[in-house]
Amino acid sequence: MSIEIDKKKCVGCGRCRDVCPGTLIALDEERRAYIKYPRDCWGCTSCIKECPVYAIRFFLGADMGGLGSRLHTEKDGDILRWVIEKPGGSTAVIDVDTRESNKY
Ligand code: SF4
Ligand code: SF4
Numbered sequence: 001m002s003i004e005i006d007k008k009k010c011v012g013c014g015r016c017r018d019v020c021p022g023t024l025i026a027l028d029e030e031r032r033a034y035i036k037y038p039r040d041c042w043g044c045t046s047c048i049k050e051c052p053v054y055a056i057r058f059f060l061g062a063d064m065g066g067l068g069s070r071l072h073t074e075k076d077g078d079i080l081r082w083v084i085e086k087p088g089g090s091t092a093v094i095d096v097d098t099r100e101s102n103k104y
C-alpha cells in the first residue's frame with residue numbers, strides 16, 4: 001500500500017509533508033515532494049486530499065481489490081471527488097458532499 005507522487009506536477013507547497021502522520025514525505029533540493037518510506041504508508045489519503053495540484057495518487061493493488069487502479073481526489077466546492085483511474089483507461093468517480101460527511 002503506498003502513494004506515488006508526480007514530481008512534474010508538484011509545486012513544492014509542502015502540504016503533503018506537513019499532513020502525513022507518519023512523516024513519510026520529504027521535499028528534495030528542488031522542493032519536489034517524494035515519499036521516503038513507501039512501505040510504511042498505510043493509505044490514510046491525507047496527503048492526497050491536501051495536494052492542490054492533484055500530484056499524488058494512491059495505488060490500489062490487488063490486495064485491496066483495485067487490481068492496479070490509481071486513486072486521487074479533487075475538490076469542487078463542498079464536494080470531495082474520489083477519482084479512480086482503472087488500468088484499462090476507464091474512470092470511476094465517487095462524489096462526497098463534505099457537509100454531510102462525518103455525521104453520526
Ligand atoms: S497516505 Fe497517509 S500515511 Fe501514506 S504518505 Fe500519505 S499522508 Fe502519509
Ligand atoms: S501537496 Fe502536492 S504540490 Fe504540495 S508538495 Fe505535496 S505533492 Fe507537491
